[in-house]
Amino acid sequence: MAEEVKKEAPANFKVTIDNITVEVAPGTTILNAARQIGGDVTPPAMCYYSKLEGSGGKCRTCLVEVAQGSEKDPRPMPKLMASCRTTVMDGMVVKNITSERVQDARAGVVEFLLLNHPLDCPICDQAGECHLQDLGYDHGKEGTRYEFKRRTFEKEDIGPYIQLHMTRCILCYRCTYVADQLTDKRVHGILDRGDHAEISTYISKAIDNDFSGNMIDVCPVGALTDKTFRFKNRVWFTKPVDAHRDCPTCCGKVTLWNRGDEVLRVTARKDEWGEVQSYDDKARLDLQYLSF
Amino acid sequence: MKALQMEDFATGSMMGSGGFIVLDDTQCVVKHTYTLARFYRHESCGQCSPCREGTGWMEKILLKIDSGKGVMSDIDLLWDIQRKIEGNTICPLGDAAAWPVAAAIRHFRDEFEWHINNPEDCLRKNYGLAGYADEIHVPVLSNE
Incomplete structure (x- = not known):
C-alpha cells in the first residue's frame, strides 16, 4: 500500500x-x-x-x-x-x-534582536563576519526606540579555547545543538528562561572536548569567540586560504586566515550561507601550531 | 433564559482566555495592564525573539507610564510593539501577551493619555468613572 x-x-x-x-x-x-x-x-x-x-x-x-x-x-x-x-x-x-x-x-524582529545587544562592534572580534551586523544592515531600521538599561552579563571563561560574552548572545540555541549532537558528555546549555535566559555550562565547568571549536563557528554573533584569536587582528585584514588536514575523525576542511605570512587563526570552511562542515579541534590546533 | 456564551463577551478585549475580569471605578487600567504584561514577561520561555524581548519591553514602558514618567509617543510605541509580537511567535503566548495591551489601548486610550498628561495626579488618584462621563463605547469586533 x-x-x-x-x-x-x-x-x-x-x-x-x-x-x-x-x-x-x-x-x-x-x-x-x-x-x-x-x-x-x-x-x-x-x-x-x-x-x-x-x-x-x-x-x-x-x-x-x-x-x-x-x-x-x-x-x-x-x-x-x-x-x-x-x-x-x-x-x-x-x-x-x-x-x-x-x-x-522582519524589521520588528531585527529591532527585538538588537534590543539587548550591546552594539560593541568596534571591540568585538566577530565584527566583519557577524550575521547580526549583516541582518541589521539589510533589514533593520536606523535607530532603536528602546530607552531602558540593556541586559548585561559578566564575561565567562568556558574552556581552553572559548570565551563567552553572554551580553552579545541572541539565544539562537545553535551552540547547544552542537554540544548535544557532536560531543559526548555535554555540559553546556541554557539556564533560566525568558529574557534572563543565558548560555552557560554546568556549574562553570570547562568545555573541553575535541569538537568545541564548532561552537565558535556556528555562533552567528560574537557571543562565543576564539581565545587564540582574541584582539589579534580585525577579520577584514586577514585573508582566507583553504587548507586540508588528513584527519581520521573529521572532514579536515579548514580555512587559514593569513595576514602576510603569518597564520592568525584557523576556522572551518564556510559555505555561502555561513555554514560549516564539522571538524575537530585537532585540525584547528595542529594547523595553528604549524604556523607558529 | 439564554445562557451566557463566549460570543457575548467578544468586545475586542483580551483580559483572559474565555473569562472576564470585573474592575470597578477604583481600579486603574494602566496598572492592570502592567500586571498582565509582567505576568507574560515572567512566563515567556525565551526561545523566540519577539516574545522574549518584546514582553519585557512592554512591561517596562507600562511601568514607566504607570509611574508618571511616560510620554505621548509611548502609547503608539506600545501599539507598534504588540503588533509586531502578535502572530510572529512560535507559540500563542506571544499573542496572549500582545492582546491585553492592544485591548487596553483600544478601549482605554484616554486613560493612558490622562496618565501622561497628569504625571503627579496619576500617582495619587485614579482616572475613575468620572473620566468616563459618556457611556463606554464598545465597538463591534472586526477582523482587523
Missing part, C-alpha cells in the same frame, strides 16, 4: 517563491527551496543551521507569507510562517521580499 502511494506522489513539488518557480524534493523546507534559487529571495536565518537537527524556528527572521497553501488547498496561511521549519507543499506560493507584511515583521 505504501508503495502505491509512493508511486502516485509526484517526484518533485513545485513551489513559487517571489514569482520564481522551483522544483524541490518533498520534505524540503521553504528556506532550503529559496536557497536553491539563491539571491535576494532567500530569507535571512540566524538560528537555523542545516546540519544541526532540530535547529531553527527561534529567531523569526526567516518569516515568510504563504499566499497559497498548496495546489489542492489554495487557502493562504493566516500567520507568517517560519520558512526554516515549514515544509513545502505542491503548488505552494510564497511571498518573501514582495510582501510588505514580511518586511515589516
